Amino acid sequence: METTFDLSGHICMVTGASGGLGSCFAAALAGAGARVVATGRRQSELERVCSEIASTGGDAHPVVMDVTDASSVAAAFEQAESRYGTVDVLVNNSGVACGQTALDLSQADWDRVVDTNLNGAWRVAQITAQRLVAAGQSGSIINIVSILAYRVAGGVAPYAASKAALLHLTQALALEWARHRIRVNAIAPGFVLTEMNRSFFESDAGQAVLKRIPQRRLGTPEDLVGPLMLLASKASGYMTGSCITVDGGHLQSTL
Numbered sequence: 123m124e125t126t127f128d129l130s131g132h133i134c135m136v137t138g139a140s141g142g143l144g145s146c147f148a149a150a151l152a153g154a155g156a157r158v159v160a161t162g163r164r165q166s167e168l169e170r171v172c173s174e175i176a177s178t179g180g181d182a183h184p185v186v187m188d189v190t191d192a193s194s195v196a197a198a199f200e201q202a203e204s205r206y207g208t209v210d211v212l213v214n215n216s217g218v219a220c221g222q223t224a225l226d227l228s229q230a231d232w233d234r235v236v237d238t239n240l241n242g243a244w245r246v247a248q249i250t251a252q253r254l255v256a257a258g259q260s261g262s263i264i265n266i267v268s269i270l271a272y273r274v275a276g277g278v279a280p281y282a283a284s285k286a287a288l289l290h291l292t293q294a295l296a297l298e299w300a301r302h303r304i305r306v307n308a309i310a311p312g313f314v315l316t317e318m319n320r321s322f323f324e325s326d327a328g329q330a331v332l333k334r335i336p337q338r339r340l341g342t343p344e345d346l347v348g349p350l351m352l353l354a355s356k357a358s359g360y361m362t363g364s365c366i367t368v369d370g371g372h373l374q375s376t377l
């Protein structure tokens with residue numbers, strides 16, 4: 123029996139590829155042979171990520187796309203398709219958080235988080251699926267949720283609610299789109315060290331969080347690559363509506 127994570131011939135779009143986890147995902151997918159459309163709002167960062175990928179022999183193209191703006195998403199898909207063809211692997215990775223208690227949260231902050239994490243992911247998933255169906259092609263959509271889709275923490279209500287909704291959406295779309303050979307799965311990372319949260323995890327509060335992770339360490343972006351390759355490739359051909367938790371056991375920490 124042959125199991126392969128090879129992505130040659132596939133066209134993968136990563137949202138939020140301009141930094142953090144997304145840039146690691148884009149590089150990993152390109153390393154597996156895919157042609158990668160790296161999207162986000164910051165063109166200069168997308169160009170940096172794509173030239174790093176090119177320097178290692180990969181093929182990646184930067185396309186500016188704001189997931190909260192339908193016309194920006196439509197224009198980005200036109201660009202991606204004219205460059206490479208139909209996107210058949212989507213990594214819905216764009217996300218924002220807001221650290222604020224619910225009593226003090228502004229409507230604008232609630233809207234920003236939900237518009238990006240839920241509405242944005244839905245918008246990009248739908249256009250991906252519509253184009254796949256029109257082309258008669260199969261595909262794989264991977265939504266990046268969070269362990270906060272399963273359990274809550276203080277000060278992150280819109281983030282936790284948006285990720286829980288995205289996980290439920292993953293299952294609803296998996297049900298509807300299986301007949302079109304489009305698989306929809308999710309990855310739920312625990313705390314993963316990126317430039318954005320490095321200073322927090324160096325603080326006393328951050329070190330206290332670390333002690334509650336059974337493996338007693340933060341994740342690295344590379345820890346997510348194996349599950350990503352599984353869900354992107356035909357190795358997971360019979361998986362849809364699934365969510366892979368990658369959290370060093372954090373969800374199992376004692377109540």
Ligand SMILES: NC(=O)c1ccc[n+]([C@@H]2O[C@H](COP(=O)([O-])OP(=O)(O)OC[C@H]3O[C@@H](n4cnc5c(N)ncnc54)[C@H](OP(=O)(O)O)[C@@H]3O)[C@@H](O)[C@H]2O)c1
Pocket residue numbers: 137138139140141142143144161162163164165167187188189190214215216217218238242266267268269310311312313314315316318
């Ligand atoms: N790091 C963790 O510990 C962790 C844990 C669980 C889940 N996650 C999830 O993993 C994903 C990546 O997180 P990260 O840690 O890599 O965060 P990050 O470094 O802040 O990256 C977030 C990315 O989202 C993009 N983005 C934000 N708003 C956007 C918009 N309106 N349109 C398009 N792109 C947008 C940003 O690109 P631009 O600014 O260029 O638009 C950026 O590249 C997020 O969904 C996050 O919720 C992270």
